[in-house]
Amino acid sequence: MILRTVARLMLPILLLFSIFLLLRGGDLPGGGFAGGLVAAAAITLQMVADDAAAARRLLGVEPQALLPMGLGLALVSAALPLIWGQPLMTSRFVHLALPGGAGFELGLPTLFDLGVYLVVLGVALLVILSLAEEEE
Amino acid sequence: MAALPLAFAGLLVSWAPAVLAGERRGMSIAWVPSLDVSLSFSLDALSLLFSLLVTGIGALVILYSIAYMEGERGLGRYYASLALFMLAMLGVVTAANLLTLFVFWELTSISSYLLISFRHEEKESQESALTALLITGAGGLALLVGAILLRQVYGTSDLGGILAQPGLLRGHPYYGWVLGLVLLAAFTKSAQAPFHIWLPRAMVAPTPVSAYLHSATMVKAGLYLLLRLSPVLGGTAGWQGALLSIGTLSMLLGAWRALRQRDLKAILAYTTISVLGMAVALLGLAVEQAVVAALVLIVAHALYKGALFLVAGAIDHATGTRDVAALGGLALRMPVLAAFAALAAGSMAGVPLTFGFLAKEAVYASVEAWPAADLQAGAVILFLVAANACNVAAGIVLGYRVFFGAGRPQAAKPRQPSWLMLLPAGVLGGISWLLGLVPGMLDGVVASALAAALPESHGVRLQAWHGLTWPLALSAATWTVGGALYGLWPRLLRLPPWPSALSVSKAYDGFVHQALPGLAVRVTRAFQNGSLRNYLLTILLVAVLVVGGALSASGLWAVPVLSQEGYTWPEVAMAVLLLAAALAAAVARTRLGAIVALGAVGSLVTLVYVRFSAPDLALTQLLIESLGVILLLLVFHFLPPEFGEVASKRRRGADVAVAALVGLVMGTLVLVANGVQLAPSVAEYYVAQSLPLAHGRNVVNAIVADFRGFDTLGEITVLASAALGLRALLRLRGKGRGGRR
Secondary structure (H helix, E strand, O other), rough: HHHHHHHHHHHHHHHHHHHOOOOOOOOOOOOHHHHHHHHHHHHHHHHHHOHHHHHHHHHOOOHHHHHHHHHHHHHHHHHHHOOOOOOOOOOOOEEEOOOOEEEEEHHEEEHHHHHEEEEEEEHHHHHHHHHHHHOO | OOHHHHHHHHHHHHHHHHHHOOOEEEEEEEEEEHHHHEEEEEHHHHHHHHHHHHHHHHHHHHHHHHHHHHOOOOHHHHHHHHHHHHHHHHHHHEEEEHHHHHHHHHHHHHHHHHHHHOOOOHHHHHHHHHHHHHHHHHHHHHHHHHHHHHHHHHHOEHHHHHHHOOOOOOOOOHHHHHHHHHHHHHHHHHHHOOOOOHHHHHOOOHHHHHHHHHOHHHHHHHEEEEEEEEHHHHOOOHHHHHHHHHHHHHHHHHHHHHHOOOOOOHHHHHHHHHHHHHHHHHHHHOHHHHHHHHHHHHHHHHHHHHHHHHHHHHHHHHHHOOEEOOOOHHHHHHHHHHHHHHHHHHHHOOOOOHHHHHHHHHHHHHHOOOOOOHHHHHHHHHHHHHHHHHHHHHHHHOOOOOHHOOOOOOOOOOOOOHHHHHHHHHHHHHHHHHHHHOOHHHHHHHHHHHHHHHHOOOOOOOOOOOOOHHHHHHHHHHHHHHHHHHHHHHHHHHHOOHHHHHHHHHHHHHHHHHHHHHHHHHHHHHHHOOOHHHEEEEEHHOOOOOOOOHHHOOOOOOOOOOOOOOOHHHHHHHHHHHHHHHHHHOOOOOHHHHHHHHHHHHHHHHHHHOOOOOHHHHHHHHHHHHHHHHHHHHHHHOOOEEEEOOOOOHHHHHHHHHHHHHHHHHHHHHHHHHOOOOOOOOHHHHHHHHHHOOOOHHHHHHHHHHHHHHHHHHHHHHHHHHHHHHHHHHHHHHHHHHHHH
């Protein structure tokens, strides 16, 4: 009961943290890989507290569906420069200003990193959930 | 659909005067500029001659297909493959770059595969298509290697550049290799012995395909390659010996085997092998007259053989059989088809005033011009007459016996072929006679094509009638022997079959269906034996062997590996703890103990990263460590809590020895790698460029997501496939259990 409550409280924090890691990866430790792992840990925590079915409900999509999404996103971000005649994986950036003077650089590598994030999340959850269900 | 190749043929004809005057039409598209590979095409007379065959016969074959293929399923696929082939074949004969040529060469093999396996539900179609693909595909690979070697020699793969220095290769040590590889490519494509077996098998393809790909055009690609490269490769004893021997062998083998067939298409296929062999042998003679004879023969054969295939298809369509023994007296039922067949078969048998007659005369005349010993020339003449006589006999079978012979009466009244089905054969047969009567029309194009293959040539004058010369005497001998062979034909059919020890076909089947799968089974059993310990041992020992071998070969052992800087006590303590934890993991008796020890190793490694300021690595390591523990716990649910005893002390000892060896080699590798600087470090570049180029201060992330993003893309793909594989394995396991219940 305690674990379940804590897990529920932790979930939004962990997920926010994972996105925070993803976005700050450009300048500070973090990035898609770490972010994906944190997100996977967040969902896995629900699995430990409740069961695999609850974790699946929380995720909303099949974990294996995340793989083509992530790979596709990474591939698109890699191939996009071809459209404007630049070599594969040439990066481009826009500066995204946030209210209050803050802001961050958003570019194709960020999109690429989001692809990594999704693949890592998908792989980790696919393995963990499959094994856990096998156990049940 | 037929309009497009027809329009193209018209365009080619309109270009012809300019091209024959020496003008080159071409274009070039940069493809891989960094490797100097371009998609470039150029049209000279040799290309023009072949392009005209490809587009002209292509248009007729498409028209014919409309009637022949009516009501078949998968027509979209059929016409798409046919169009792909036409494009590929035009690419082959107009390519101005060796690598472009290779790409289109392979495309012809692929489209041929698709067309042979058109009725892909049938086992025979699949097998035949695969045979053709394997043999011509292997030749294609040989062509690729040959092209790369040529590029090494010439510094360019541009054909114009290579042909501009014809003498360079002959003195080069690579000459033998290039010659062998190019000949392999040409011989497989043009169905020369012993690679000829794919062509008779390819006859399962719809008949228009056989007419177009497997007699008129694709099988001539090998001859085109030989013609195209003969200025560079030709004129040596090796070239002459290989072409003469293989060409003569194929010529005789094809001619003889043709007379042993009852299937119309099989007869046509084997005579095709025979004629291709004759053309190869002629190119081996390497005199001007012989190259002219080969060119004339190629055109004549494309016309009459294309027509006869179309006739065979029409007969099959009308009567439902292609068995010569079951056919006869068709002339009364299908007089127009009989007339058209007679036109083409006349050219095949070399009746005077046909183009086939002219080709045969040119062939005989070329031996006269060949500067060789009388004995050799006599042997070649003898072989040529023998092969041509078989062709005459086959021509009589196809043009006379089927239509006028006293065959069994047809059970059912044959369906009348439509005009769409008759006309293409008539057009091809008619051209065979037109060119035979006024061969001067071709003087220009043949002379210019000859100049492309044999730069020091003198021009050509083709004549319908040479007068009473000795080639005419040889022709007369050919007809006599051919007539006699036709008389003996029913008896030839009854001769015992080829001894199976000599059958290339059986050898091929044995190799593909028994030897190769057997080897695969043995290799799989040896390495995939299901024991995790063996897998690990194999991987580790190979790694030790390769890395250790490379290290000792390079002599880098000697580099002073440990830096002289002092170590602080936290570092030493971490190292000691790491060692202790790793050792504990190795000797732990229970799985839980091993997990805990491994967790300690992971956490300590994280500390090491923190200590040496690699926060990214530390973060990732920590996360992986946490998820890893969960994973291990999940997996251990399926395993007993304690490790089983390893079988014997000796095996344990071996494991310890291997582990120690791996540790030693890998440890040395890390230390050596740290101490040696082979090239300027890339680290400074990344650190300096991270912010300006990748717009980020985190160098590690800039490398992963930007500078080396391609690596990352590969890595996540591997990761995703591994996860999917695991999922599939788990499902398989669940299914197997469900089945047992």
